[in-house]
Amino acid sequence: MSELVFDGVSVRYGARRHALTAVDGAHLTVPSGQVVGLVGESGSGKSTLARAAVGLAPLTAGRILLDGTDVRRLRGRRRPLQMVFQDPYSSLDPRMSIGDSVAEALPRERGRGAAARRSEVARLLEQVNLGPDRASMLPGQLSGGQRQRVAVARALAGQPRVVIADEITSALDVSVQGAVLNLVRDVQRQMNLTMLFISHNLAVVRYLSDHVAVMYLGRIVEAGPTEQVLADPRHPYTRDLLAAVPSRTSASALGVEPVDDALAATEPADPHQPPPGCHYHPRCPAGPQLHDGRELCRTEDPAEGAAARPHRAACHFATTADLALTKRPQTEGAG
DSSP: OOOOEEEEEEESOOOOOOEEEEEEEEEEOOOOEEEEEEEEOSSSHHHHHHHHHHTOOOOEEEEEEEEEEEEEOOOOOOSSSEEEEEEEETOOOTTOHHHHHHHHHHHOOOOOOOOHHHHHHHHHHTTTOOOOOGGGOOOOSSSSSHHHHHHHHHHHTTTTEEEESSSTTTTSSSHHHHHHHHHHHHHHHHHTOEEEESSSSSHOOOOOOEEEEEETTTEEEEEEHHHHHHSSSSHHHHHHHHHHHHTTHHHHHHTTTOOHHHHHHHOOTTSSOOOSSSGGGGGGGGGGTTOOOOOHHHHHGGGGGGGSSSSGGGOOTTTSSSSSSSSSOTTOOOO
């Protein structure tokens, strides 16, 4: 078991006017032996954060620590962080057999011959509910769900201390998504793995995760135990994500009102030029667009005091009993 810590991580691409800050000072802890679900819109920086952890995206600032050691200093044949990618059709070499793909990830140990490696590959395939006979097949002979199982087996072959799963069911048919999720949950529990699970599906996150973190425009805006965050979200963006879930009860259970028409028509912020203060304030139903007396949202970064707020929420009004309070009165003559 190992603890993974993102300490003020930033990832920036380009320079000057064309620069893009994909991850902006992210602080997140994935506790040992537990699952943290990372949610947010497409383009929020979730996958970039994951890629930075495994060395596929360069850090501009901050550190990523595995049990207190910077992951950039970890060298050797074993790779303690392994990642399962979103697309099972591109994550495997189409010219390599399934057995060779899994065996390639096995640590090179002295005294382990070809027979021992074949036996280990068979064991790993059985662990992800695939028959050992699949080892001789090519990826093109498998379904999407079977390929993703192979990707999981390949990640486990590296004997990781942490597994990062990036939207691993989004490219699969609905009929097989549940089976893959059950597999991931069972393997995580059996091996007591530390896992960062990235998804845009809140129902999936609730099912798998012990903790949830919400990401918006490169920043972690809320994080805490899954049931607490989803039952009592303290950041307006989290509330909006929950209100968007296609359920007859989700919005009413949370006391979330329909999004204001003006906010619904607001374009998402340009990640190349994010707004000052709270990045979410142009779209926020609890912000200065609809409420008087909240101009600090436009000028002051709420992330600076997040540690003292419920769920580490990056919101100036996270401790307010009702985030929406009273709507700004309409001006005279307004329709």
